[in-house]
């Protein structure tokens with residue numbers, strides 16, 4: 672499949688996301704700039720613009736494009752936002768967030784699996800993203816070094832909102848996080864005047880968050 676074929680498939684996918692899910696123009700144009708085919712393994716490259724999750728190794732997956740679009744819309748990223756992502760995986764979602772926040776903002780993405788942290792770094796470098804920092808560690812503890820964050824994006828499912836993430840979200844900030852194990856629901860969490868609003872946004876299916884405020888590795 673050549674570049675023109677991939678581009679054509681990307682256009683068809685983005686039109687579909689816009690029509691079927693009402694994804695905002697900002698998010699569609701950010702996703703148009705990110706070459707998802709660079710972030711998926713060679714053997715599934717031809718399916719890079721299918722609206723489906725794909726395996727990225729170590730039993731993990733890159734989320735389906737519609738899920739990335741829906742989460743980005745809920746996050747409502749502003750230019751210059753400092754964004755924390757938990758679960759860097761392939762680095763694709765981080766790249767879309769980097770487009771949304773622009774050069775004046777930054778994305779810090781935490782990944783617990785060494786091999787995947789390296790993969791995300793490699794993919795982001797290849798795609799030319801310089802304002803994304805990949806950190807190897809347990810993202811259920813957040814990343815206090817760069818807190819507070821304007822936006823937090825969690826791409827693995829947690830038992831509940833990890834308290835360190837709430838602490839590291841700035842006043843007025845937004846977090847998107849899947850919660851649950853067999854049945855999971857996506858939540859938009861808003862921190863306003865010291866209060867937490869947790870808004871359910873529908874059923875989803877993510878790999879588990881494994882860590883201190885996540886699930887134990889032997890229970891998933």
Ligand code: SAH
Nearest residue numbers: 733758760761764782783810826880881882
């Ligand atoms: N956002 C990714 C999708 C990643 S799938 C992408 O665009 O490709 C979820 C990722 O969360 C997996 O890579 C998994 O290893 C990671 N993960 C699970 N528990 C974690 C934890 N406690 N801290 C950081 N990453 C975690």
